[in-house]
Amino acid sequence: MIDRNTSDHHIVEFDLTADEARRRTEVVAALGDTWDPLAVLEGEADAYRLLYSNLDAEQQATYDMLVSAGVLPASGQA
Structure with a gap:
């Protein structure tokens, strides 16, 4: 620990x-x-693939939207 006193301030550094x-x-x-x-x-x-497998059409559309928005990684990039 280094304590440097400069006027009214104390700068304390921790490594x-x-x-x-x-x-x-x-x-x-x-x-x-x-x-x-x-x-x-x-x-x-494997868990990621299982989580996003067998989606119905609405779920797949939501998944695709989240992937295109960058919220979820594309399939195979998890």
Whole structure:
């Protein structure tokens, strides 16, 4: 922490680099050795495809409108 006094103001700076590195290390450790990020991404893609499959005409039109507006990613880009 750096505290610089300038007249009536105090500028305080924190370097969180070490804390962020520690936090990331703890997250990866908590996930364990069996965590497979590729499998997780594939599972999310499968869930996305399932969520937007078998839509009726009105639902499909709404989905297409949301994709064209950029609210949802196009099919295959999830």
